[in-house]
Amino acid sequence: MSRGVAPSHPERRRCRIGREAYETVAPVDRAVLVGIEVYGKPGLLSVEDSLDELAQLARTAGVEVVGRAVQRLRRIHPATYIGPGKVEEIKALVRTMNANMVIFDDELSPSQQRNLENAFGEAVRVLDRTALILDIFAQHAHTREGALQVELAQYEYRLPRLTRRWQDLAQQAGGSFGRGGISGVGLRGPGEKQLEIDRRRIKERIAHLKRELEAMRAHRQRYRERRRRAQIPVVALVGYTNAGKSTLLNAVSGAQVLVADQLFATLDPTTRRVKLPNGGVALFTDTVGFIQKLPHPLVAAFRATLEEINDADLILHVLDITHPNALQQACVVVQTLREIGVQDIPMITALNKIDRMPDPEQVRALAAEHPDFVAISAAYGIGLEDLLRKVEAILYQSLTPVRVRLPLGRGDLIALFYEQGVVEWEAHTDNEVTLSGRLPGRLLAAFRPYLEHAGSEAAQQIFVA
Numbered sequence: 001m002s003r004g005v006a007p008s009h010p011e012r013r014r015c016r017i018g019r020e021a022y023e024t025v026a027p028v029d030r031a032v033l034v035g036i037e038v039y040g041k042p043g044l045l046s047v048e049d050s051l052d053e054l055a056q057l058a059r060t061a062g063v064e065v066v067g068r069a070v071q072r073l074r075r076i077h078p079a080t081y082i083g084p085g086k087v088e089e090i091k092a093l094v095r096t097m098n099a100n101m102v103i104f105d106d107e108l109s110p111s112q113q114r115n116l117e118n119a120f121g122e123a124v125r126v127l128d129r130t131a132l133i134l135d136i137f138a139q140h141a142h143t144r145e146g147a148l149q150v151e152l153a154q155y156e157y158r159l160p161r162l163t164r165r166w167q168d169l170a171q172q173a174g175g176s177f178g179r180g181g182i183s184g185v186g187l188r189g190p191g192e193k194q195l196e197i198d199r200r201r202i203k204e205r206i207a208h209l210k211r212e213l214e215a216m217r218a219h220r221q222r223y224r225e226r227r228r229r230a231q232i233p234v235v236a237l238v239g240y241t242n243a244g245k246s247t248l249l250n251a252v253s254g255a256q257v258l259v260a261d262q263l264f265a266t267l268d269p270t271t272r273r274v275k276l277p278n279g280g281v282a283l284f285t286d287t288v289g290f291i292q293k294l295p296h297p298l299v300a301a302f303r304a305t306l307e308e309i310n311d312a313d314l315i316l317h318v319l320d321i322t323h324p325n326a327l328q329q330a331c332v333v334v335q336t337l338r339e340i341g342v343q344d345i346p347m348i349t350a351l352n353k354i355d356r357m358p359d360p361e362q363v364r365a366l367a368a369e370h371p372d373f374v375a376i377s378a379a380y381g382i383g384l385e386d387l388l389r390k391v392e393a394i395l396y397q398s399l400t401p402v403r404v405r406l407p408l409g410r411g412d413l414i415a416l417f418y419e420q421g422v423v424e425w426e427a428h429t430d431n432e433v434t435l436s437g438r439l440p441g442r443l444l445a446a447f448r449p450y451l452e453h454a455g456s457e458a459a460q461q462i463f464v465a
Helices: 047-060 084-096 110-120 129-140 144-161 194-230 245-253 296-301 303-310 326-339 360-369 384-397 411-420 441-450 457-464
Strands: 002-004 012-017 020-025 029-038 063-073 101-104 125-128 234-239 270-275 281-286 314-320 347-352 373-375 399-407 422-428 432-440
Touching: 029 047, 029 084, 047 063, 047 129, 063 084, 084 110, 101 129, 110 125, 110 144, 125 129, 129 144, 129 296, 144 194, 194 303, 234 245, 234 303, 234 326, 245 270, 245 281, 245 314, 245 384, 281 384, 314 326, 314 384, 347 360, 347 384, 360 373, 373 384, 384 432, 399 411, 399 441, 411 432, 411 441, 432 441
Parallel strands: 029 063, 029 101, 101 125, 234 281, 234 314, 314 347, 347 373
Antiparallel strands: 002 063, 012 020, 270 281, 399 432, 422 432
16 A cells, blocks of 8 residues: 655745845655554554654654555565565655655665665665664764764664675785786785775774763763762653653753654753752653664663663653553553663653643543552643652652661661661671661662562562562
8 A cells, every 4th residue: 555645845945145035945855654564463553653653753854755655464575575566666656756765664674775775776765764763863962972872873773784886896906927916925816895994994983982982881870879879869751752751851840951842852861950849859860762663773872871761769751641652652661661671660650741631630530540640731830749749759758668688798778778768677697787677669779689588578569570
């Protein structure tokens, strides 16, 4: 199934040279979107909804979507991802809609991308979802760390996709007496081809970027250690892209983080100090938004940034309750948190944008049934006081029964239990101390390795879940 849409008018701009005024037309990439559905293997979103999201990604990248094609098949075609007949159908659609780009909703293998480029011709670029997201990240990364992380992800994505257009070019000529060449040990053979030079340079650049990012990661780790010593709890804002995380951070802290109705409008993490209703203080950190089919190179490259979530005392999941796929988006967030190793950290879900609901009271009733839900509108400040009170209760007031067996060498954890928790019983041996009492939820992860399995059922449920 393929269809096109009416082309929009290109963006026109006026410029002046001397006394003369000229009208210029900004070039716009025009793309056809392609999605597939394999029988018996449904995705998290339907193929149509996934293509709607891909179209929004394309618009964010400055691409005009002029058509889309969907194929349902029993298995992925190994050579071209889609069937040969669908390739010809898309070629005709590209010509009809005067498109210069075809974007696939899933990641293509290097050979599939090369075969499709050959089929569509040199005038048509072939991209996949991963390349499109990388391009958006490159546009929105403003800090040095963000730019380096995106560059690393781009190089790791492009390395296996280098074309063989320079296969016959040799950097170093070899030869032998018999062919009239210059003899010499190590000089015979075709020499080093341009493709090999490009690969070597990219690998060297990747190694350099990893060293720089590792240094930044170590700096972030030292910064987090100072925060721990200051005993200021950290709240990590997570959620699907465009769910309203930046709007919420601005609302509770007075920050000036960019807010825009587009995917991945903000990329670089921002941390702000927030005063809680009963006098407590917390650091709120806005992190990069999640999305279905998040490219693995991005997850790896943004490891240092995502570690902010792992070290948080509380996760605040911002969910756009008005989105038709809100439940699926929530599943994507939970799955991504598991992939990056987040566990045992308390989480609150903020049901955002209730101002856009026909009946906000329905959302409030839903939130009232779940102790970890809060109905809010970050844009209009609705429900923020209740949200902050719940955050403060978990960070400072809610205590969970627990019993831990700590080595004497972990004096930091022993002191932390006494300072931040309530010790109800203790026992000492030559090598360890056993403490039984109650701890704030934000500290549970730090004590997890030392849980005594004879402890309370509540602690068992928290630590073993």
